[in-house]
Amino acid sequence: MSNKKVILVVMDGVGISVTGLGDAVTEANTPTLDRLRKVCPYTTLKAHGSAVGLPTDDDMGNSEVGHNALGCGQIYSQGAKLVNESIESGKMFDSATWKELLENAKANGGTLHFIGLLSDGNVHSNISHLKTMIAKAKEQGAAKVRVHVLLDGRDVPATSAPLYIEDLEKCMASLNDGTFDAKIASGGGRMKVTMDRYQADWDMVKLGWETHVKGEGRQFANALEAVETLRNETGAIDQDLPAFVIAENGEPVGKIVDGDSVILFNFRGDRAIELSMAFDAGDDFTYFDRGVKPDVKYAGMLEYDGDLHIPSKYLVNPPEIKETMSEILDKAGLKSYAVSETQKYGHVTYFWNGNRSEKFASEEWKEIPSDRVSFDQRPWMKSAEITDDLIEAIKSEKFDFIRCNYPNGDMVGHTGSMDATIIGVESVDLGLTRLLKVAEEYGYTVLITADHGNADEMLEKNKKGEITVRTAHSLNRVPFYIVSKDKYEIKDADSTKYGLANVAPTVLKILGIEAPASWEESMI
Ligand SMILES: O=C(O)[C@@H](CO)OP(=O)(O)O
Ligand SMILES: [Mn+2]
Ligand SMILES: [Mn+2]
Structure with missing residues (x-):
């Protein structure tokens, strides 16, 4: 075991609104995220366009390119x-x-x-x-x-x-x-x-x-x-x-x-x-x-x-994603754990590892079966079960690096229901509240981010200037928090220079492992 341990939480589809139009993230009651925003090192990340290997900055981010970048610390030209x-x-x-x-x-x-x-x-x-x-x-x-x-x-x-x-x-x-x-x-x-x-x-x-x-x-x-x-x-x-x-x-x-x-x-x-x-x-x-x-x-x-x-x-030919974080942790002899529910399970495993479905020997993966409903009917989804499972993984004291995906902001956001999406985001906040308590007890640093926006923009102006329901991802930036008993400082935290590919190098820095030369820079 490394003497430092990290948990990375991906709040799928939870971005930062610019327009305030249909912003379910701000509308939601999120006491934990609000508190962290005041007391933790914080910056924002670019999660679309060139930051994730898409053709232009008019291209919104998505889970594939987002989790590829989060999992490999590099920017590859994408499909x-x-x-x-x-x-x-x-x-x-x-x-x-x-x-x-x-x-x-x-x-x-x-x-x-x-x-x-x-x-x-x-x-x-x-x-x-x-x-x-x-x-x-x-x-x-x-x-x-x-x-x-x-x-x-x-x-x-x-x-x-x-x-x-x-x-x-x-x-x-x-x-x-x-x-x-x-x-x-x-x-x-x-x-x-x-x-x-x-x-x-x-x-x-x-x-x-x-x-x-x-x-x-x-x-x-x-x-x-x-x-x-x-x-x-x-x-x-x-x-x-x-x-x-x-x-x-x-x-x-x-x-x-x-x-x-x-x-x-x-x-x-x-x-x-x-x-x-x-x-x-x-x-x-x-x-x-x-x-x-x-x-x-x-x-x-x-x-x-x-x-x-x-x-x-x-x-x-697909992008040939090399030197993923999982591979590097495996070589360094560190153990990782990945969990989500079915709808995002492959995101934290297969996309995470560069579109490969086989795991390294040092990894453990857990899938929690998703409900088979339109998620406006169950906006809390499996956030409680994912949190339970994370807490168990922490308490097992087996893992140096734990990653998870809470799907709510995205999966409920795609239904277009503002009310349900607010509940979805609140469910994630509640999950974080429970998770952080145990993480702190066991000495984990928790990094919280998102792969792209969605819940932050539930309405849009159409070409005629009318306000309509938006079911797609947004082009907004996403938050990045460091929650830790250790003192970390994000360099140039007020700038807009970071993107999703800067997360993995930051994880390695905390774990005390050298990042490959091909990687983007650490934020700390
Ligand atoms: O549902 C999906 O397939 C996409 C949207 O097309 O969403 P995400 O990238 O968040 O998985
Ligand atoms: Mn996503
Ligand atoms: Mn989505």
Whole structure:
């Protein structure tokens, strides 16, 4: 054991509001955070854009890039940027995988399918990548393209799906002619169909398989009609719209069949892994009954899991994240512990370790099962259970470094419910109150931060100047507190020079371990 011990708390989605619009963080009753703000070393961190390897400072942060940076102390160009570069340089279309999938569909008189999030949120996907790939497919002789559209409303305005559908349909209409036929074939809200993560609910993926592959489900003449009808019937915002199938004369226009090729155009891994497993796995796949699995070639935009090599084929190499904190602590013989509930479990393990799902020998990981509800119904989520577990980990006296994620600010924030999000943030504060007491008793320094904003901006002004509900992350900075019996001083605490990648070096400094030269600087 090191004689210094550290706990790092990630309050997912708890940023610092600039506009005061829908600021659930300030509205919440948070006596512990308020007290810490007065008595502890404190600064703020940049958690979006260039600070986390995204293409521009207009890109909001997200959990993947945030936890990558927190876990490795470095800034890597991320999926959104790497795919842009690969498309611009033409590397994607020269890749063996692109050629193999295209030639497969052409040789079999088959269809090239695209599945993915129809959005320009740049968190999981970007519609511009999709449009370029469709145009390139035509240029290179593909005859038939079908697109299976997952509706966003979580990284972009909550009911903006029609704009993205129109954009895609306009693009396809400009390409369609006697030699080329592109259409939307199926779809649904991203929180209802296909994009489950961390195996929280395989039924979502089963529904995706039935919808996209088998063409089973409620039929509509086109995607706009589907969205309009389903919205009128359910009142749901885009992310929660039910699944739909586009059909002509009762026949689905784009089932996935033998000889076809399939590209999942999402670049982010967490919500892309399960569908990739369903396409890649052989007969040993047991998560749901796929029926007769069509004989297709499948590729993801990126390799989503660098340890399990999911999927087996992909178009763009992922960032090669090296010298992660877990690796360095492992080499130094220090023991780490990671805990969250299902919805964020992979964030503090797989994203944390550079998108790798295998743990180092010195690590222990704990997953607390999440409720399967819309989190405005249970805004406290598993904050109490996570705290109980942290306290147990502290008392075990086994760990030099403990990390955790409280999901509330983010997961409740995404529902758009201000009242519930306030309760979510209050639940985190209560968790901290309990945690800090025991941490102090056992001599831990506690660092408290967040991976990006969300709860801090529950409202926004739309293009017409109207105030609307915001379900997406914010571009705001996030807080960083040091709670310790030891005296630490943050250098230039009043400046805005720090970002998420400065956290890991600060942890190592406290633990008395030298950081690699590739890392950003410590804040103390
Ligand atoms: O829910 C998700 O997939 C994203 C938003 O698209 O949120 P986070 O990055 O916080 O996981
Ligand atoms: Mn997050
Ligand atoms: Mn989020």
